[in-house]
Amino acid sequence: MPLKADLDAIDWKILRELQGDGRMTNVELSSRVGISAPPCLRRVRRLEEAGIIRGYRALLNAPALGMDVVAFCLIGLHHQADAELKTFAERTRGWPIVRDAWMVSGESDFLLHCVASDLGTFQTFVIEQLASAPNVDTVRTALTIRRVKDEGLVAFPT
Amino acid sequence: MPLKADLDAIDWKILRELQGDGRMTNVELSSRVGISAPPCLRRVRRLEEAGIIRGYRALLNAPALGMDVVAFCLIGLHHQADAELKTFAERTRGWPIVRDAWMVSGESDFLLHCVASDLGTFQTFVIEQLASAPNVDTVRTALTIRRVKDEGLVAFPT
DNA sequence: ATTGAAACGACTAGAGA
């Protein structure tokens, strides 16, 4: 895990471009950021090795793939000692319906981003797996109706 | 927006591989899914054109870029008529701190995924922008402590 | 639909500024 790296304006442009299109070729990228291809590629490698670029991912259209239910679950636990938090975190990794998960502070202890093929599957998961897991106190669910905004994690000044 | 496409086993493998590494070369991809490069590329293009692959994105490490606060906000509105929902959705698109947003059903009307450089910036946003936006009734915030799971949106049987 | 060959273009190491 890197501490704050010292990035120049070109590095920031590279990050912005790759966040917008992770499959852009290096020559296209280099021309957009205003340098030639070799140093551009070296910068990308450096950003990858520093962990600033964590990876690349194709964004998939869940409903087109038969995944009609996307929901968020807020989980409250009975006991929040370190060991219990770790145990629940580990448990989420074993549930394929949970696509990503965060430990949070506030009214809840975890937030789970869930995807399932249909409501029945999702509700069965919530009742039989999630709510009946050890130490789970409350489960609040928000079914998504539609995505309203979807940009990368980091905002870049235009 | 495509309806359910008819995908064969190779298409599913392509989607799984590209979700795991969106920058994989086509020859690497083709060898992993067991066909030669040209048909593999045509399948990828077809999946892109059908909107099943929505795009590609580099995943950035927010804290390494000086974005130390990641939070989720659950928003309840006073009035949930269609026009009001659209108005609020549009408003979220103008807030750079909001990185992605969902319209949801349940106790809240919207869920916002927010990223900011520090707590002060985030709190100022919540108080001065979010909570004081027209029609906003309740704002519940969950500050993230750490990411516990981070896989793509779609689960693939291994 | 797929394969295989071939032309094209991108990637990336090395040299020099």
Next chain:
DNA sequence: TCTCTAGTCGTTTCAAT
């Protein structure tokens, strides 16, 4: 650090199956 050059490798079209 960059640019330029050149060789290697990946991409993409096309003919044939």
